[in-house]
Amino acid sequence: MSLLDALDRARALRPLDVALAQSLRRLDPETPDAVLVAAALASLAVAAGHAGFDPAEPQRLVEAPFAWPEIGAWRAALEASRWVARPERGDDESAPYAPLVFEHGLVYLRRYREYERRLAEGLRRIGHAPPQHGAAGADAFPADIDALVPEPLAPLFHQLFPDTASGDDAQSRAAAAALRHSLLLVTGGPGTGKTTTITRMLVLLAAQARDAGTPPPRIALAAPTGRAAERMAESVRHALQALTALGVDEGLCAQLPTAGTTLHRLLETIPDKPVFRRDADNPLSYDVVVVDEASMIDLPLMAKLVEAVQDGARLVLLGDPDQLPSVEAGDVLAGILGAASEAEQGKPSVEGDPAAFPARHIHLTRGYRQSAALDLVPLAAAVREGDSDTALSLLRSGELSGVHFHEGDVDVLQSHGKHLLAHWTALAEASDPAEALARAGRLRILTAVREGPQGARILNARIEELLAGTRRGSGPASGGSRYFHGRPLLITENSYRHRLFNGDVGICLRDDSGTLMTWFPGDDPRNPRPFHPASLPAHDSAFAMTVHKAQGSEFDEVWLVLPERYNRVLSRELVYTGMTRARSMLHVAGTACVIAEALARHAGRWSGLGWRLGESAWCN
């Protein structure tokens, strides 16, 4: 039996992966099995979040033991195949007749290789163009931040960044760099001031335009999910309030947008098409595009975003590189950051050097949001570094304020049901939908997986049962309907018609007439938007949700529930992302063994973006 058939029989491949390989076999029955298997695995790799597949490590995709081709022979078969293109240079378009590309050790589906190439090209285009708004051209990192700030802006700069004088204020450094560079990456953990810094930078740009007598910069604030866009806009509004309180010119502050949008909305989706209205031929009419939660953006979306940024505009990407990468083919942020760091270390100046990747990367480390109630910093650092000994001893010590470890607890509903249930029953007692939504955000169970006893699906079903038990006898309307007063709902697909997006959470409540409606946050937090449950896009209960779905959200109290046994979705990024969703209290339930196994695993992805953006792309 061929390896392809063996993999298919063992259900190691998806039907789509097998269909791709079989179509190549049909078109050319002489196609070697090794090439067919590589095609199927390149397709499977995309579903697992990779851009391509490395034939040197097939077991990273398929754990079960198979007789994989010897790597030298496998590469030789790929190189000789008519189905496999081998572009000479990283920036050459690959031949359209070949469905596969073998490049820099990775086998790609052509479409994904092209996304990577187009993304690299787009990032270079943006980075190399001097920004139309603001001063262009600069030394990389002079010791004196003031040297980066044009003279007339200096007083405002010091008003916005009073700590600049200390010389090591990363926030002012980021803003000063942003004034001069078109492509800026600002990274840091939660609450390190990414949004605050960028808001101040945007005020500087507005001031610069005003001084120059040019129109104010057109600014877009966007994020991959509706919830993340909303949170970002909220942070911008807070930052602006703080600035006006500091005496910063209100007229300048008023020029900044105070609403965010999803990337899909920004780029303007076309129903049932994988392309957007906004693209290279019809670019976005913004001078500055600020995108939050960049770690969540997958390769195709990032490629399309970058292509739609007009010449001379700025692109500012904000994100936390230690969070989970996007579910879809990605780890795009990691690739860009890798190349940006190399560019910084290797080159004193990027101007005029076409080979260097022209991005500025500032990493913010000082946390400003830390609530006195939650001491997460040392634990998050140990998790990020994969140091399970330290993480476990911190968890066990009980010394971190607000952090509770329920070691070995595999059923939090059994052990802490009373506390948890009290929270959910209180949702039904809220005086109005806005209050109920605010209460719903106070506590959330986050799971690593969807299926299994510690998965979101079973936990939600059990919680519904428990709540039905508490409601029994409280009136005829409390019967067995899936939609009951006080049930929080999680939207699981984007619906532009409803303005509801994957990850949005609403709550079912009866209105004044007794009709059960589902309420979702609106533009005005005091006025949630009601929808009839039957009209909603795909949804689930939201008592418990996966860490993946919770990306971009925060809750006062998080219960991070890990599976009893190791599961391959576990990684240090997943644990870090789950923990850092907590604002004031974190509970971790799981075994030491599973935590150690999770922290040993890095959710890294196969991607060629790093080298493509680096110099090697130009001499491949």
Ligand SMILES: Nc1ncnc2c1ncn2[C@@H]1O[C@H](COP(=O)(O)OP(=O)(O)OP(=O)(O)O)[C@@H](O)[C@H]1O
């Ligand atoms: N330099 C500063 N001095 C004092 N407070 C600050 C400073 N920078 C940020 N903050 C405060 O820290 C909090 C978090 O800031 P901000 O929302 O900008 O962080 P963030 O990195 O964007 O967070 P997240 O990743 O959660 O979106 C805000 O309350 C903000 O006012």
